[in-house]
Amino acid sequence: MMRGMSPVLVSIAVAVVLLLLLVGGLFLLVRRVFVTVPSGFALVVHTPSGVPRVSFTGAVVLPGVHRTELLDLRERTTRIDRSPANTLVTKEGASLCLTATFTFQVSRSPDAIAKVLQRLGAARANDDAALDQHVRPRLEQALEVSANATTAEALFADRTAFRDDVLLAVGAHLDEGFEVTDLVLTDLRRADG
Numbered sequence: 001m002m003r004g005m006s007p008v009l010v011s012i013a014v015a016v017v018l019l020l021l022l023v024g025g026l027f028l029l030v031r032r033v034f035v036t037v038p039s040g041f042a043l044v045v046h047t048p049s050g051v052p053r054v055s056f057t058g059a060v061v062l063p064g065v066h067r068t069e070l071l072d073l074r075e076r077t078t079r080i081d082r083s084p085a086n087t088l089v090t091k092e093g094a095s096l097c098l099t100a101t102f103t104f105q106v107s108r109s110p111d112a113i114a115k116v117l118q119r120l121g122a123a124r125a126n127d128d129a130a131l132d133q134h135v136r137p138r139l140e141q142a143l144e145v146s147a148n149a150t151t152a153e154a155l156f157a158d159r160t161a162f163r164d165d166v167l168l169a170v171g172a173h174l175d176e177g178f179e180v181t182d183l184v185l186t187d188l189r190r191a192d193g
Contacts, residue, residue, distance in 0.1 A: 035061045040074040042106075042113055044122065052117070054110040069122035071113055075105045075181060078132050080140055087191045088147035095191035096152060100166070102139050103182040104174070115177035135174065142169035152190065159185055 036058040037043040045053040046067040053059060061068055080100045082088050087095035106116050106125065116125050124130040146165040147155070155162045163183050170180050 030060070033060050033062055034058055035068065037070070040072065042071045042073055042108075044069045044071060044113065044117060052114065054113050056108070069117070070126070071106060071116065071122050072126045073106050073108060075103050076128060076131060078102045078104070078136055078139060080136065080143065082143070084191045088143060090147050090150060090152045090155065092151050094152035096147065096155070097187065097189050097191050098185055099187045100139070100143055101184045101186070102135075102170075102180055103184075104135065104178050104180045106177055107179045112177035112179075119176055135178065138174050139170060142166050142174075145169045156188070159188065 035043060037056060041056075043055045043059055045055065045059050045061055046069070047053060048065060078101070080102070082096070082098050082100075084095075084097055087097055089095055106112060120131070120134060124134070143166055146162060146169050149165065150162060163185055167180060167183055170183075174180060
């Protein structure tokens, strides 16, 4: 023992050093197993219990125990062109051409994310082409349903009402964890000129 130091001080010094080593080790361990989530993504942590946890900022992931997936939550767009070869038909039978650009994203809720993962999986939900292929039929159906419920004159007179009808129809058809955030209708004209 060092001269001039009492056994109590030596014990305290050893306890402080051990405490500092323990805190430093815990800090390094947490830093190693904490996964941060980039902006616009959700981290899904699959636990052994089978109940996935969703985080938008970060989570502790134990290697070998947890499996993780990143899900892209950023807005995507799908453009639908209804040309003279593929027109929309109104209530009175008029044929219309238009271009509809839908903006949509995965809803930012754990339930919505669970629905998307269950139906598509993270790989397909993150792939723009696969996601477009998945949502396009529902969006086209919403356009057709809304066009069949209105007249051409009403549509030309009030595009906003038609847009709202389409968004309402999409809500009924796209309830799979996605939400449509915008719809822009352009190039609206009669197919015969």
